[in-house]
Amino acid sequence: MLREGKTMAVEKENIIRMYTIMLTIRRFEERASLELESGNIPGIVHSYIGQEAVATGVCANLTFEDRIVSTHRGHGHCIAKGADPKRMMAELYGRKTGYCKGKGGSMHIADFSVGMLGANGIVGAGLPIAVGAAMAAQLEGRGKVAVSFFGDGACQEGTFHEALNLASIWKLPIVFVCENNLYGVNTPAHYAIPLKDIAERAKAYAMPGIVVDGNDILAVYEASRDAIGKARAGEGPYFLECKTYRWRGHAESRAFADLRPAEEIAEWKAKCPITRLERKLLGDRLVTREELAAIDRHVLALIAEAVKFAGDSPWPKPEDALEDVFSVAQGVSK
Amino acid sequence: MREITYYQASNEALLEEFLRDDKVVHLSTDVPSSLLKEFGPARVRGTPISESAFVGAAIGLAGSGFRPVVNIRMATFMFVAMDQFINQAAKITYMFGGQARFPIVYRVTVGGGVSMAAQHSINPYSIFMNIPGIKLILPATPYDMKGLLKAAVRDGNPVLSFEHRALAMIKGEVPQEEYTVPFGKAEVRRQGTDVTVVALSNMLYAALEAAKEMEKAGVSMEVIDLRTLVPMDKEAIRASVAKTGRLVVVDEACQTAGAAAEIISVAVEDSRTFKHLKAQPVRVCAPDVPIPYSPPMEKFVLPDKEKILAAVKKVMR
Secondary structure (H helix, E strand, O other): OHHHOOOHHHHHHHHHHHHHHHHHHHHHHHHHHHHHHOOOOOOOOOOOOOOHHHHHHHHOOOOOOOEEEOOOOOHHHHHHHOOOHHHHHHHHHOOOOOOOOOOOOHHHOOEHHHOEOOOOOOOOOHHHHHHHHHHHHHHHOOOOOEEEEEEOHHHHOHHHHHHHHHHHHOOOOEEEEEEEOOEEOOEEHHHHOOOOOHHHHHHHHOOOEEEEEOOOHHHHHHHHHHHHHHHHOOOOOEEEEEEOOOOOOOOOOOOOOOOOOHHHHHHHHOOOHHHHHHHHHHHOOOOOHHHHHHHHHHHHHHHHHHHHHHHHOOOOOHHHHHEOOOOOOOEOOO | OOEEEHHHHHHHHHHHHHHHOOOEEEEEOOOOHHHHHHHHHHHEEEOOOOHHHHHHHHHHHHHOOOEEEEEEEEHHHHHHHHHHHHHHHOOHHHHOOOOOOOOEEEEEEEOOOOOOOHHHOOOOHHHHHOOOOOEEEOOOOHHHHHHHHHHHHHOOOEEEEEEEHHHOOOEEEOOOOOOOOOOOOOEEEEOOOOEEEEEOOOHHHHHHHHHHHHHHOOOOEEEEEOOEEEOOOHHHHHHHHHHHOOEEEEEEEEOOOOHHHHHHHHHHOOHHHHOOOOOOOEEEEEOOOOOOOOHHHHHHHOOOHHHHHHHHHHHHO
């Protein structure tokens, strides 16, 4: 990125910001797993640990005016787009102060005020919604974009085909970000997909498709800057396949066995996107170990604050269940 | 007053709402030419046959401040996109804790009677009545088509408009002046004292015909058009049944777990209404079969005036 001629100061600030966001996602997810284990969070959560560079690198190129649509593994996208970890954690806790007043939980966090149009519990269902957000951006004509995040599993859904086709014929300002973490639950992508690179499919929709190392934050940042820039300029949709890996099983739940080989998991842990950036920052002497330690303390404090906020927050009243079926502040019709 | 068709009434409604609010946009496989001419291809957008994509795109548009109107054509085509209807459109207002509005109008054609067979003939109201989060409108007259559709465009929620294919060319009085028809307000189409007949959509006309005949036989039928199923004007049903003491519900859909069953429950579960009942309520619906193709069989399964007459006579015994 330095070759673009930006000043070292701006770039350093940007890189440190992305590092901080990746670490915030990591610490949030570590804590969410613990809170689930200890029973403070009901249901399940899908951990984003290992994939932090994707959400962070892409969203670093977006403003609150741009809109994203996320997946069941959505905490990382929320944080990277600027959602408040306190209200996220409160939602996981099922409290009234959560983003969805406790009606959605982990798989349905949204923050429309920062352009985060929602996580989604149905694989592949977010792509058409993101296409609609992109059509809105096109109609508004102010250079906004939409980003659709989805996994390798979603690429075998019919909505994938329909959404990419529609985005292409309408030349919508959208970037399709495929987070290929190599598995749909326990089904390997190489079993489900007859191609080495999912990005090859972009050709069928007449849009550029490139493969990015999803564990290299700078590579993700640069590739998405290019893709988002083209979308903003009216050049139409773009497909980014980010190869990455989730460290945890499909979900933080004993109901989902993790059948992936232990060596493979270890191999990918060695490619940790956060450690990788740390090494680069230290190697390039952009930060000191002390500075990194200070960032971690700051992030841990932020997460502790989020957990405290969630724990101190009131439960919804049981009868609150009857509100918000329709958007006017009325209950269900009598 | 001037008379226009049901079809013209829907076009007028959209033209007026497009003029009133530039956030209204249209998605459909065949582009409505009058809208396109007036407002251009950016707002009046033709889609490929990709129901999941455009049903879902409407959600993204609505969540981004627009008011999409989506014409899906046959109600049976909705089933291609059921995830987007049920898991997405219907639930997201609630799942997101009411933080955003999703004003969307989905229009579909319902009904049988023209030998289109099962994959092009259906009245799937009750499927959606069981999915909270989508409002359901059933305009039966040109006046209601225009007024309900305009209200639907202005509503802050997903609205599914069930429009009966047999009504497209029916004419009726529609004022030139601006108006909307509020949701959840039934219309008593004919006053009566002996039996309440709640008739859905196109069944209104068969019920009104039956009422004329019953009048000659000395039976006074009250005919109610609910106009919207979600929200449902339960008070109108109860008030009428409390007055007449008898209830017949006419719905072209299959009988089991249909809207008619719900309407009867609305009456009988209410103790004040229940104690006025003089006879058991009766449903006039299609039997539980897919709609057949061949005219004699199709006529056999669909409710009509004769079947309504038989039901009314039964509750009058």
